[in-house]
Amino acid sequence: MRVLSFVHDSVVDGEGLRSVIFLSGCPHRCVGCHNPQSWNMQAGEVLSVEEAAAELLSNPLSDITLSGGEPFLQAREVKRLARILREAGRNIWAYTGYTLEYIKQSGTKDMNELLTYIDVLVDGQFLQERRRPELRFRGSDNQRIWKLSNGNPDGLFLV
Numbered sequence: 001m002r003v004l005s006f007v008h009d010s011v012v013d014g015e016g017l018r019s020v021i022f023l024s025g026c027p028h029r030c031v032g033c034h035n036p037q038s039w040n041m042q043a044g045e046v047l048s049v050e051e052a053a054a055e056l057l058s059n060p061l062s063d064i065t066l067s068g069g070e071p072f073l074q075a076r077e078v079k080r081l082a083r084i085l086r087e088a089g090r091n092i093w094a095y096t097g098y099t100l101e102y103i104k105q106s107g108t109k110d111m112n113e114l115l116t117y118i119d120v121l122v123d124g125q126f127l128q129e130r131r132r133p134e135l136r137f138r139g140s141d142n143q144r145i146w147k148l149s150n151g152n153p154d155g156l157f158l159v
Contacts, residue, residue, distance in 0.1 A: 122146075123143065
């Protein structure tokens with residue numbers, strides 16, 4: 001998998017203390033993106049799923065956030081990573097520019113299987129004209145925060 005970077009002890013990428021993996025590659029290229037260096041699929045370094053898991057699990061006090069770039073662009077590898085993290089008892093948030101509806105209706109099998117390991121999904125592209133700095137855990141008011149249960153929406157969780 002291609003990884004741009006890791007950040008430990010984040011408090012802005014989901015509830016509680018989190019370790020974040022920023023994955024490389026993003027087809028959305030949102031105007032005003034806070035991480036445009038992640039758009040390039042060749043940015044960062046190639047790591048095995050096991051190497052990425054070891055880095056994320058090296059902080060025993062934090063849960064996990066999958067970010068990017070676009071985590072669903074590398075869904076085959078990221079679902080394997082998420083399974084390891086789930087088996088380790090970690091809560092998993094994921095950020096995606098896709099909508100939940102798109103993933104469920106038009107996404108690949110790997111994208112849909114990745115959803116089954118995610119506790120909270122923040123979906124939708126960042127729209128600069130709808131930017132709202134006061135929102136927690138999302139940048140624009142079109143983005144939604146979903147609690148998932150086995151890949152299915154268990155409720156909308158907007159904070």
